[in-house]
Amino acid sequence: MKGKSSIRVLTILFFSVLSISLVCGCAKPPKQEIDAAKAAVDEAINAGAQDYATDQLKATQDLIAQMDSQVEKKEYKAAKETAIQAREKALEAKSVAETNKAKAKEDAQNASNEIKQNVDKVKGLLSEAENSGVPAVDINPIKEQMTSLETSMGDLDGMMTGEKYKEAIEKTNQLKGQLTQIEQGITDAKAKHEAAKAAAAKKRGKKR
Numbered sequence: 001m002k003g004k005s006s007i008r009v010l011t012i013l014f015f016s017v018l019s020i021s022l023v024c025g026c027a028k029p030p031k032q033e034i035d036a037a038k039a040a041v042d043e044a045i046n047a048g049a050q051d052y053a054t055d056q057l058k059a060t061q062d063l064i065a066q067m068d069s070q071v072e073k074k075e076y077k078a079a080k081e082t083a084i085q086a087r088e089k090a091l092e093a094k095s096v097a098e099t100n101k102a103k104a105k106e107d108a109q110n111a112s113n114e115i116k117q118n119v120d121k122v123k124g125l126l127s128e129a130e131n132s133g134v135p136a137v138d139i140n141p142i143k144e145q146m147t148s149l150e151t152s153m154g155d156l157d158g159m160m161t162g163e164k165y166k167e168a169i170e171k172t173n174q175l176k177g178q179l180t181q182i183e184q185g186i187t188d189a190k191a192k193h194e195a196a197k198a199a200a201a202k203k204r205g206k207k208r
Contacts, residue, residue, distance in 0.1 A: 040090035056093035
C-alpha cells in the first residue's frame with residue numbers, strides 16, 4: 001500500500017510539474033496588443049502629438065516603456081493590460097493633437113492675414129512719405145527694412161504650407177514688432193521733414 005501511495009503521489013507531482021511547464025512554455029508576449037499600442041503611438045505622432053499633445057504623448061511613451069519592461073521580465077499578463085492602456089492613451093493623444101493643431105492653424109492663418117493687411121498699410125504710409133518729399137537719405141533705409149520684411153513673409157508662407165503653425169505664430173509676432181518699428185520710422189522721418197520745412201519757411205520769412 002505504501003508503495004502504491006508513493007507511486008500515486010509521485011505521479012500527481014509529475015503531472016503537476018508537467019502542467020506548470022506546459023503553461024509557462026505556452027505563455028507568449030501579447031503581440032496583438034503590443035502591435036496595436038505601438039501603431040496607435042505612430043498615429044499620434046503623425047497627427048502632431050509631439051507639438052500639440054505633449055503631455056498625453058509623454059504619458060503614452062511611459063506606458064510603452066513600462067510594457068516593454070514587463071515583456072522583458074516575461075510578465076505577459078501585466079504587459080497585455082499595459083499595452084491596452086497605452087493604446088487608449090495614444091488615441092487620446094491623437095485626438096488632442098488634431099484638435100490643438102486645428103486651432104493653431106486657425107490662429108496662424110488669422111495672424112498671417114493680419115500681418116499682410118498691416119504690410120499693405122505700412123507700404124501705403126511709406127509711399128505717402130516718399131511722395132510728400134521726405135528725403136531719400138531718410139526714406140531709403142526704411143524701404144530696405146520693408147524689403148527685408150517682405151522676404152520674411154515668404155518664410156511665413158512656407159511655414160503655413162509645411163503645417164508648422166506654432167512657428168508661424170511666433171514668426172507673425174516677430175513681424176508685428178518689425179512693422180511697428182518701420183511705422184515709427186516713417187512717422188519720425190515725416191516729422192523730421194516737416195520740421196525742416198517749417199524751419200526753412202521761417203528762415204525765408206525773416207529774410208523778407
